[in-house]
Amino acid sequence: xxxxxxxxxxxxxxxxxxxxxxxxxxxxxxxxxxxxxxxxxxxxxxxxxxxxxxxxxxxxxxxxxxxxxxxxxxxxxxxxxxxxxxxxxxxxxxxxxxxxxxxxxxxxxxxxxx
Numbered sequence: 001x002x003x004x005x006x007x008x009x010x011x012x013x014x015x016x017x018x019x020x021x022x023x024x025x026x027x028x029x030x031x032x033x034x035x036x037x038x039x040x041x042x043x044x045x046x047x048x049x050x051x052x053x054x055x056x057x058x059x060x061x062x063x064x065x066x067x068x069x070x071x072x073x074x075x076x077x078x079x080x081x082x083x084x085x086x087x088x089x090x091x092x093x094x095x096x097x098x099x100x101x102x103x104x105x106x107x108x109x110x111x112x113x114x
Contacts, residue, residue, distance in 0.1 A: 007055030014048025017041055031086045039079030043071050 024037025047068050054064035 003055050003058075007052045009052070010048045010055060011052030014045045014050075014052060016045070017048055018045030021045055032083065035079055035083055035086070039075060043075040046071055 018041075021037050021041035024041060025034050028034045028037055050064040050068045050071075054061040
């Protein structure tokens, strides 16, 4: 009974976090703020779904823990790779960011390519 209630709580919290992540992808203005929504909120929603599924289906708990660990490792790496590619392609032209800490790095890499 308690496990069912906790499982449903984690499932619904995972759905809520995933929904907020999707809203962030739709509503945020540029690639970097959208990436923040996708890279932070969506994996948290998936972790909630995995914990809820592990509580409701005890036979799959080890698989869910392995998936959660894999998600914790790959989500930041994927977010970093997408952000670096967007920065190199100057996709932040409509960015609300004021500071560009990587501008010197980008200029030095363009000089090296010539």
